[in-house]
Structures are given as structure tokens and as C-alpha cells.
Amino acid sequence: MSKAWEPYALHILDAIAKIRLIGTRGDICTDEILYDASLRNLQTLSEATQRLPDDLKLKHPAIPWREISGFRNILVHDYLGSIDPAVIKRVIEENVPELEATIRKILGRE
Numbered sequence: 001m002s003k004a005w006e007p008y009a010l011h012i013l014d015a016i017a018k019i020r021l022i023g024t025r026g027d028i029c030t031d032e033i034l035y036d037a038s039l040r041n042l043q044t045l046s047e048a049t050q051r052l053p054d055d056l057k058l059k060h061p062a063i064p065w066r067e068i069s070g071f072r073n074i075l076v077h078d079y080l081g082s083i084d085p086a087v088i089k090r091v092i093e094e095n096v097p098e099l100e101a102t103i104r105k106i107l108g109r110e
Contacts, residue, residue, distance in 0.1 A: 008051035015045035046072030
């Protein structure tokens, strides 16, 4: 397996760390700046997952890789801002921790 994917995996962890930090500064459902920052980092991590090799993703079927990619498209192309902040907050709370654990496992940083 090529090492070219590792910087993207690290980029995912970096985006997750930023999302976690954003959450310490307030509620993304009520603060537009924090909400926008969260969206940006979700977009970043979603884009980075697309750079991970398919064979690596197949070893971790519990992660909805295709849905993450689709989520990125929603984040990027929803120019009218109709994405519900409560949905974003739920994604961060319910889905991001599992992705983080998987990426750490892949990198041998459990």
C-alpha cells in the first residue's frame, strides 16, 4: 500500500481536532461563525476521505465512505444555506467519533 494516502488521513484527524475545538467555543446551532467553521472542516475531512485507497476503505465497512463523499457534495453545493445546523451537530456528535477512531486505527494511533 502506498504511503501517499497517509497525509490525507492525518488531514482528516486535523479537521476533526478543529471541529472538536470549535465545539468548545459555543453552540454551532446558535453561532453562525462556529457553524460555518464546522461546515468547512467537515468539507475538508470529507474531501480527504476521497483520497484514501479503496482497498483500505473496504477493510473498514462500518464507515459509510460513499455517504461521506455525498455529504461533501451537499456541503459544497448547498449555496442557499438550507443545511440544518441541528443535523450538522448530530453528524459531529454521532458520526465523527467513529470516523476518528477508524482513521487512528488505520494509522496505528489507537
